[in-house]
Amino acid sequence: MMDCKTALVESGGDIAEAEVILRKRGIASASKKAARATRQGVVASYIHPGSQLGVLVEVNCETDFVARTDEFKQLVHEVAMQIAALDPRFIRKEDVTEDVLAKEREIQRERVLAEGKPAQVADKIVDGRMNKFFEEVCLYEQPFIKDPTTTIGQLISSKIAKTGENITVARFVRFKVGDVAGE
Amino acid sequence: MMDCKTALVESGGDIAEAEVILRKRGIASASKKAARATRQGVVASYIHPGSQLGVLVEVNCETDFVARTDEFKQLVHEVAMQIAALDPRFIRKEDVTEDVLAKEREIQRERVLAEGKPAQVADKIVDGRMNKFFEEVCLYEQPFIKDPTTTIGQLISSKIAKTGENITVARFVRFKVGDVAGE
Numbered sequence: 001m002m003d004c005k006t007a008l009v010e011s012g013g014d015i016a017e018a019e020v021i022l023r024k025r026g027i028a029s030a031s032k033k034a035a036r037a038t039r040q041g042v043v044a045s046y047i048h049p050g051s052q053l054g055v056l057v058e059v060n061c062e063t064d065f066v067a068r069t070d071e072f073k074q075l076v077h078e079v080a081m082q083i084a085a086l087d088p089r090f091i092r093k094e095d096v097t098e099d100v101l102a103k104e105r106e107i108q109r110e111r112v113l114a115e116g117k118p119a120q121v122a123d124k125i126v127d128g129r130m131n132k133f134f135e136e137v138c139l140y141e142q143p144f145i146k147d148p149t150t151t152i153g154q155l156i157s158s159k160i161a162k163t164g165e166n167i168t169v170a171r172f173v174r175f176k177v178g179d180v181a182g183e
Numbered sequence: 184m185m186d187c188k189t190a191l192v193e194s195g196g197d198i199a200e201a202e203v204i205l206r207k208r209g210i211a212s213a214s215k216k217a218a219r220a221t222r223q224g225v226v227a228s229y230i231h232p233g234s235q236l237g238v239l240v241e242v243n244c245e246t247d248f249v250a251r252t253d254e255f256k257q258l259v260h261e262v263a264m265q266i267a268a269l270d271p272r273f274i275r276k277e278d279v280t281e282d283v284l285a286k287e288r289e290i291q292r293e294r295v296l297a298e299g300k301p302a303q304v305a306d307k308i309v310d311g312r313m314n315k316f317f318e319e320v321c322l323y324e325q326p327f328i329k330d331p332t333t334t335i336g337q338l339i340s341s342k343i344a345k346t347g348e349n350i351t352v353a354r355f356v357r358f359k360v361g362d363v364a365g366e
Contacts, residue, residue, distance in 0.1 A: 039360070039361050040360065040361075041360045041361075042234040042235070042360065043230060043234055043235065043236060043237035043358045043359070043360060044230065044234060044237065045228035045230055045237055045239060047226060047227065047228055051225040051226055051227060051250075051256075052225070052226065053226060054226035054227065054228055054239050054241075055239070056228060056237050056238070056239035056356055056358055057358075058237075058358045058360060058363070060360070067234075073234075170363050171358065171363055173239055173356045175226045175239055175240075175241045175354065176226070177222065177223065177224045177225065177226060177241060177243070178222050178223075178224075180241070180353050180354055
């Protein structure tokens, strides 16, 4: 979208006009998107030296054209390394399951009350600590290991702006030798 | 075990004596195994050219010594390629879930009866077709793509015999772009 907008602006149209065109196109493009059955993207892996830890990740975009670019492949590689390093449990905040959420809120609430904080401010403090929790367990909320001033979500947003395509982490797994007990 | 046995036999002991020693050692080794908290092995990946399909697999053995050998790494690589090529859903027969099993038996039974086979032989025919089903969906039952006269289970057994260590596929995943629907 942003690329498209920049192009329109640079090609001489004014911003207001660009907005109108983009909003019209936005509607057209959304219905086109829904009709596209097969999504594009790449599957990539990162095996940590020593082969005791590995990650497999699928990152999707809208066209094969973007999926083939070095910049997209580089992004996928960064995401795979991030997962290897910081071991997220979910992709987004919304993916945190209800039971995990309820359990964590309860733990944090008990901690806050045990610290002697008044009950009327406890909820606010718990909210703050839950954000900290999301930063730990959700890939998109984690600070990017190579540049902790940005999150993975922001890193992906910058690539969406640059390519003009929606980009999403579809799924990932992280295997560490010894995590599962064998017979 | 076999390596150990061969060594004992070659070093002059007779087979009966070797069996006794091995059985005694077997007990000692089993209890030693149970005490070993961390299992050894490697995590490896296979990304099919084009990056549209990828596999991550963890294969375990008993010692780091075996895990580091080229032969073990080669085995893990073969297993990863097998999973990419033949898309198994389970590791072993025993891993096929009850509902999948029940559903498949029902489908096969209906097919057999629809073919006009008498009810008293239907079960036997269904058993035969279930074995075919296991060969399709269970990694260990699948014919090895590089040598279809052997199964992956047999391939692993031959490595167990050779190394004298238990070797198991602990887990795997296979991602194909477009398999999951994104928003």
